[in-house]
Amino acid sequence: MFSKLFPKSKLNEYAQKARLDLRYEDVGCDGLDHIRTFTMRVILDGKTYDGVGKNKKEAKLKAAENALSILSEGTIDPRKLYSCLTLYSSRESNESSSSAIGTRGSNIFTDSSNSSKNQVCTLYHNKRRYATWFTLDFDSMEYLGIGAFGRVYKARHKLLEKDFAVKVVCLEEKSLREVGTLSDLLHPNIVRYYVSWLEHSEYQGDSDSTDSSAGYSSFPECSSKYLYIQMELCDTKTLKEWIEEKNTQSLQDSKRREEGLSIAQQIVSGVEYIHSKKHIHRDLKPANILFGLGGEVKIGDFGLVTRDDDGDALIERTKDSGTVSYMAPEQNKKNYDRKVDIFALGLIFLELFWKVSTGHEKAKVIEVVFLQNRIMELMLREKPEERPEASKVKAELECAKTFNAQNERQKNATV
Numbered sequence: 001m002f003s004k005l006f007p008k009s010k011l012n013e014y015a016q017k018a019r020l021d022l023r024y025e026d027v028g029c030d031g032l033d034h035i036r037t038f039t040m041r042v043i044l045d046g047k048t049y050d051g052v053g054k055n056k057k058e059a060k061l062k063a064a065e066n067a068l069s070i071l072s073e074g075t076i077d078p079r080k081l082y083s084c085l086t087l088y089s090s091r092e093s094n095e096s097s098s099s100a101i102g103t104r105g106s107n108i109f110t111d112s113s114n115s116s117k118n119q120v121c122t123l124y125h126n127k128r129r130y131a132t133w134f135t136l137d138f139d140s141m142e143y144l145g146i147g148a149f150g151r152v153y154k155a156r157h158k159l160l161e162k163d164f165a166v167k168v169v170c171l172e173e174k175s176l177r178e179v180g181t182l183s184d185l186l187h188p189n190i191v192r193y194y195v196s197w198l199e200h201s202e203y204q205g206d207s208d209s210t211d212s213s214a215g216y217s218s219f220p221e222c223s224s225k226y227l228y229i230q231m232e233l234c235d236t237k238t239l240k241e242w243i244e245e246k247n248t249q250s251l252q253d254s255k256r257r258e259e260g261l262s263i264a265q266q267i268v269s270g271v272e273y274i275h276s277k278k279h280i281h282r283d284l285k286p287a288n289i290l291f292g293l294g295g296e297v298k299i300g301d302f303g304l305v306t307r308d309d310d311g312d313a314l315i316e317r318t319k320d321s322g323t324v325s326y327m328a329p330e331q332n333k334k335n336y337d338r339k340v341d342i343f344a345l346g347l348i349f350l351e352l353f354w355k356v357s358t359g360h361e362k363a364k365v366i367e368v369v370f371l372q373n374r375i376m377e378l379m380l381r382e383k384p385e386e387r388p389e390a391s392k393v394k395a396e397l398e399c400a401k402t403f404n405a406q407n408e409r410q411k412n413a414t415v
């Protein structure tokens with residue numbers, strides 16, 4: 001696409017035609033006097049491409065060449081990439097100065113561009129140095145949503161040809177805790193975690209895409225690095241929407257009960273597993289209960305997770321925009337345990353099966369429910385020690401399911 005001659009003029013021409021803002025920045029120099037290297041940066045439409053050289057002129061030229069090389073190839077054929085990945089990782093582990101991100105002074109693949117290594121590998125290595133892992137390994141990014149801590153994108157992994165959810169958060173103690181826990185958990189009812197990595201910059205979205213800019217202004221500033229978390233892609237509809245949808249339909253119907261029971265069973269299975277691994281979720285609410293692409297329940301958002309045995313102090317929780325709060329009464333004190341999740345679960349179950357909107361209505365529904373349903377009454381007890389364990393709730397739900405099935409069979413038999 002671009003000629004190798006006069007890279008700076010070619011890049012200028014490209015920027016003018018595409019009406020993109022182009023400028024160069026002096027990044028600085030490294031090394032001792034006799035082996036000094038200079039780094040210049042091209043900033044094109046907000047994206048950066050570095051070049052290293054013996055003097056500023058050479059560095060500027062290299063930066064323009066790198067920008068052109070990345071711009072001229074949209075994607076790399078994944079099948080050709082496999083051998084490069086092996087070559088890349090072996091070289092990377094041998095080089096102390098290597099970095100997955102194009103940083104000043106890391107010049108490990110400069111020689112490969114002059115060698116006879118095949119073009120794909122050279123391009124891949126250049127991209128590894130000057131692009132981010134996210135934009136290199138993924139494409140077709142689509143903005144999915146924003147939470148209190150980060151943005152989530154749907155993105156296609158080029159090599160695997162599969163869609164994932166990638167969450168981008170500021171690197172902080174709580175975000176590390178989230179990935180730490182997720183990497184510990186593997187359960188059909190918990191959003192699956194694959195891998196995480198650090199980048200210097202946040203993905204800025206595709207300038208052509210209209211949805212990518214949504215919510216950007218409200219995202220808090222990050223003075224640290226960015227943590228990218230690759231997870232299983234779920235449906236955009238959460239349990240919150242499921243409940244809202246059901247509430248627009250008839251008050252109580254057998255279909256809602258049946259579906260609700262299956263959802264409740266899956267949530268409690270996930271919670272039982274989380275507790276068995278000695279974690280407390282602490283932020284169970286319908287908006288954090290997702291559905292897998294096959295319809296199965298997936299507990300997500302482990303941003304407030306904590307160990308069940310470390311007596312951790314309460315972290316400031318996500319603001320609940322106008323809906324009921326799911327916090328257990330003891331959760332605003334310092335000491336609490338996994339039973340806070342059981343309380344939240346009790347409230348979620350209430351909303352799963354019954355239409356509960358105002359506070360007054362809620363109190364009335366709770367009264368009726370408690371008369372019929374002992375386990376829910378126990379789950380919402382004020383004293384945590386009186387609430388049942390997740391395994392007990394799971395067993396009760398199993399009984400309720402069997403009871404419902406028997407009832408249905410009897411009804412059908414008498415008709």
Ligand SMILES: Nc1ncnc2c1ncn2[C@@H]1O[C@H](COP(=O)(O)OP(=O)(O)OP(=O)(O)O)[C@@H](O)[C@H]1O
Binds near residue numbers: 147231233234290302
């Ligand atoms: N794996 C996923 N697949 C699809 N969508 C997801 C996935 N994970 C999160 N989302 C969506 O992205 C948005 C923000 O995600 P998330 O709630 O995890 O961020 P957060 O900052 O931790 O949020 P919170 O404010 O609840 O703490 C939500 O709309 C959520 O439904």
